[in-house]
Amino acid sequence: MEQNALLQLSHISxxxxxxxxxxxxxxxxxxxxxxxxLGPSGAGKTTTIKIITGQLRxxxxxxxxxxxxSSNMDASIYxxxxxxxxxxxxxxKMTVWQNLSCFAKIWRVSNARIExxxxxxxxxxxKKQPAGKLSKGQKQRLVLARAVLHKPRILFLDEPTSGLxxxxxxxxxxxxxxxxxxxxxxxxxxxxMEEAEKLCDHVSLxxxxxxxxDGSPQEICLKYNKRKRYHLLLNGSSEEIVLEQTPENAVKxxxxxxxxxxxxxxxxxxxxxxxxxxVTGAPLVSL
Amino acid sequence: MESVTKLAAVxxxxxxxxxxxxxxxxxxxxxxxxxxxCKLLYGQKTGGELSPPLMAMLLCLGISTNICGDxxxxxxxxxxEEKEKHTLRVLxxxxxxxxxxxxxxxxxxxxxxxxxNVLVLFVSGISFExxxxxxxxxxxxxxxxxxxxxxxxxxxxxxxxxxxxxxAYPFMMVFMMIPMFGNLSKTLQQISGFLFTGVMVEMxxxxxxxxxxxxxxxxxxxxxxxxxxxxxxxxxLYKRNGYEKD
Numbered sequence: 001m002e003q004n005a006l007l008q009l010s011h012i013s014x015x016x017x018x019x020x021x022x023x024x025x026x027x028x029x030x031x032x033x034x035x036x037x038l039g040p041s042g043a044g045k046t047t048t049i050k051i052i053t054g055q056l057r058x059x060x061x062x063x064x065x066x067x068x069x070s071s072n073m074d075a076s077i078y079x080x081x082x083x084x085x086x087x088x089x090x091x092x093k094m095t096v097w098q099n100l101s102c103f104a105k106i107w108r109v110s111n112a113r114i115e116x117x118x119x120x121x122x123x124x125x126x127k128k129q130p131a132g133k134l135s136k137g138q139k140q141r142l143v144l145a146r147a148v149l150h151k152p153r154i155l156f157l158d159e160p161t162s163g164l165x166x167x168x169x170x171x172x173x174x175x176x177x178x179x180x181x182x183x184x185x186x187x188x189x190x191x192x193m194e195e196a197e198k199l200c201d202h203v204s205l206x207x208x209x210x211x212x213x214d215g216s217p218q219e220i221c222l223k224y225n226k227r228k229r230y231h232l233l234l235n236g237s238s239e240e241i242v243l244e245q246t247p248e249n250a251v252k253x254x255x256x257x258x259x260x261x262x263x264x265x266x267x268x269x270x271x272x273x274x275x276x277x278x279v280t281g282a283p284l285v286s287l
Numbered sequence: 288m289e290s291v292t293k294l295a296a297v298x299x300x301x302x303x304x305x306x307x308x309x310x311x312x313x314x315x316x317x318x319x320x321x322x323x324x325c326k327l328l329y330g331q332k333t334g335g336e337l338s339p340p341l342m343a344m345l346l347c348l349g350i351s352t353n354i355c356g357d358x359x360x361x362x363x364x365x366x367x368e369e370k371e372k373h374t375l376r377v378l379x380x381x382x383x384x385x386x387x388x389x390x391x392x393x394x395x396x397x398x399x400x401x402x403x404n405v406l407v408l409f410v411s412g413i414s415f416e417x418x419x420x421x422x423x424x425x426x427x428x429x430x431x432x433x434x435x436x437x438x439x440x441x442x443x444x445x446x447x448x449x450x451x452x453x454x455a456y457p458f459m460m461v462f463m464m465i466p467m468f469g470n471l472s473k474t475l476q477q478i479s480g481f482l483f484t485g486v487m488v489e490m491x492x493x494x495x496x497x498x499x500x501x502x503x504x505x506x507x508x509x510x511x512x513x514x515x516x517x518x519x520x521x522x523x524l525y526k527r528n529g530y531e532k533d
Contacts, residue, residue, distance in 0.1 A: 053380055075293075078382035089373030091300065093307040102303075105296035106381055108289075146377075 004030045006154050006185045007052065012061035014047055014209075021047045022209045025061070029154065029185050034176065036196040036217075037189040038272060039206035040282065045189035046085070048206075049158050052187070053083055066153065079107060082147030085158035090142055092132030096123060099131050100146055107150035114149065120175060121145045137168035144172060148179060155179065157188045161195060173199060193272040203272065207280040217272055224278060225269040232256075233264040242268070293383055297391025300378070305365050305395065310448070314357040315403045322349035322410045342413050343495030347467060347488045349407030350427070353400055354434045354484055355463035359455040361396040362438025366530070367451035370442075375531055385525060392442075393435035400431040417497045426490055426502065429510040433483045434462075436517040443524045480505070483513045 007029040014022040022044045029035045037045045050056040052063050054073035063070040068077050091099050100114045118124045121141040126134065131142060140160065147155060157176075161169040176186055176199055190196055196203050197217045204214040213220055228245035234256065243249040256262050270278065277283055305311050322345050329341055337345070369375035378388065404427040408418065437458055445451035466488040469479035479485030486506045493500035 055376070055380065075382040075384055078380055081380075083377070083380050087373045088377055089369075089375075091304065091374055092372065094303055098303065102296055102300050103381060105299070106293050106383060108292065 006031055006066055007187065008064045009048075009052070010062045010064075012048070012051060012058045012063055014044075014051060014056065015059045020209055022051075022058070025206075025209075025211060027204055027211070027214065029187055031153075031185055032180055032183045033201045034180055034186040034188060034199050036200035036203040037187070037206055038191065038193060038196045038203050038276070039189075040191055043206040044209040045206060046158055047209075049083070049085070049156050049187070049189060053081065053156060054078075079150065080153045082150070082152035082155045083158075084140075084143050084147045084156065084160050086160075086162050088143045088147075090131045090139055090146075092130065094131055095128050096131055096134070096142055097127040099142060100149060103146055103149055109150050117145045117149050120148075120178075122171060137164050140164055140168065141172070144175065148175075148184075151182075152184065154185045154187060157186060159190055160188070161190075161192065169195070193276070197272055205272070205276050205279065207276070207282065212279045213275065220272065220275055221269050224275045229268040231264075231266040231268055232262060235261050235263055240264075290384075290387060294387045294391050294394075297378070297383055297388055298394045301365055301392055302395045304368060305361060308364070308368065311361050311364055314360055315353065315399060318349055318352045318357060318403055319406050319410055321352065322346075322407050326410065326412055337412055339495040339497065342411055343492050346407060346411040346413060346491040346495065349411060350404055350430075350487050350491060351463045351467055351484055353403045353407060354430050354487065355459045357403065358396065358400050358431060358434025359438045359441055359458050360452065361399070362393055362435050363441030363445060363451040363455050364448050365396075366392065366439065366442025367445040367448045370445070370531055371447040379530060385530070388530065389439060389521075393432075393439065396438065397428075397431050397435050400434065401428055404431070413494055418494050419500045422490065422500055422502055423494075426487055426506070426510065429514065430483050430487050433510070433514050433517055436514065436521055437462075440517065440521050440524060443521065443528070443530060481509055483510055486510060 005028045009025050009027050012022055012025040013020065025044075025048060027035065037048060039045055047056065051058050052065055052070055054070045054077075057071050065073065066077055066080055068074075091102070094102070096118070097114065100117070101111070103109075104111070104114055115124070118127055121144055123138065123141055123145060126138060131139065134142065144160065160176075161172055164172070173195070176188075180186060186199075188196070188200065200217060202215065203217055203220065204211045205220075206212070215223070230243050230245070230249075230253065232241050232243060232253070234241070243253065253262075253265070273283070325345055325348065326337065329337055329345075366375070369378070379385075383391075401424075404423075408423065438455075441451055441455045441458065444454050462482055462484045465475055466479040466482060466485040469476040469485065469488065479488065486509050489506070490500050
């Protein structure tokens with residue numbers, strides 16, 4: 001296993017009867033890194049998380065988590081990881097505090113840490129409230145609070161902001177960036193390319209069980225920026241013009257700049273979504 | 288020590304879930320109420336005095352309902368509820384091991400079924416002079432344990448709470464009805480002798496008839512054998528799919 005790597009997948013494949021769900025997946029997650037698995041529904045993101053967290057066995061290949069094969073995970077490994085999925089349940093008949101204190105006992109975590117985590121997710125005022133009466137966003141924050149309660153070394157997030165309102169999603173993004181600062185490694189699956197671009201140090205684009213592209217979001221976008229173009233809005237005009245990267249256009253833009261005629265100027269490198277479309281011919285979010 | 292802490296945490300979770308699930312908690316309460324209600328009704332005609340066969344019938348009714356109805360359902364439904372609410376997977380990926388979950392899940396239902404057994408004994412009105420209390424507690428504990436393990440089997444097979452009740456029914460029919468109606472047919476009585484609930488019913492009949500009761504080798508073999516078989520069946524199912532099939 002590579003030094004500093006907390007998680008390493010080597011040639012993982014998974015077959016369900018006749019359907020091949022994952023094909024030859026390899027990737028590495030290091031300390032303090034956010035790795036994004038980006039793909040549409042059914043691409044194999046959740047299957048990958050289940051294999052890594054020992055809930056499913058791969059058909060072939062090797063998944064090593066904290067130096068241990070994921071097929072042989074024991075309690076000592078589970079104590080060092082946190083898992084959040086879109087169907088991570090909470091005990092609805094318990095209060096917010098009880099939900100966390102039960103797991104705090106399992107992980108031998110102090111009550112002070114529960115208070116701290118509740119503050120981090122903005123749920124301090126709801127600790128006596130039955131979890132069943134929380135809104136969807138609050139429930140998701142509670143799930144996240146529970147997943148980071150024991151300060152795991154790796155946090156697995158399966159579509160953590162799916163279906164959440166923008167303010168909750170932003171709060172969760174902020175928390176993830178803070179956790180990365182603290183050295184936590186985060187494995188994030190999402191079909192939200194904006195989320196991936198904002199949070200991830202490294203992304204793998206997954207389509208029909210295969211990684212079709214990987215690298216940092218910027219690297220990937222620049223790699224596919226083959227037809228360089230610029231969007232310009234000139235003074236006194238309401239229509240944007242698009243110019244290709246040519247020597248003539250470069251001169252033209254330079255002149256406009258010298259004459260202070262440009263109101264707005266943007267380069268038009270592709271987004272992760274357009275790269276995905278270009279590589280697979282399919283959109284990230286199926287309509 | 289660490290294992291005990293986790294086990295206690297699971298037992299606490301289970302206790303909160305079970306104690307706040309009205310459907311589950313009604314079982315033990317109704318069992319005691321059923322015996323008490325029947326005792327009052329039958330006692331109206333005789334001025335409160337019940338004949339030994341009636342007391343045996345009441346005790347048998349209460350214990351069978353408790354062991355089968357409450358034991359199977361309490362454990363099975365609680366696991367099914369965890370599957371339904373997606374909390375089982377969370378617990379199993381939180382460093383709780385299979386056996387910690389197993390013991391944590393059956394600990395309090397086991398205790399509760401034993402407490403209800405004793406309550407039913409009190410409420411039935413049988414004189415304590417006729418009761419071999421150590422034998423009652425021992426056989427009751429063994430039967431409760433078997434019913435809790437069968438409850439785990441129900442839970443492992445069930446997808447949701449409704450499904451758990453459906454799966455528990457055949458077990459209830461066999462283990463509750465055959466001993467209860469053992470008096471009606473010789474074949475049923477013979478089959479009853481090989482069921483753990485049958486051992487309990489036979490014991491209650493001895494108490495009611497004021498005949499001395501000792502645990503016979505066949506009774507012990509039935510209790511130990513059925514406990515072993517139920518644990519084995521649970522292990523086979525657990526090995527195949529874990530607590531939740533993917």
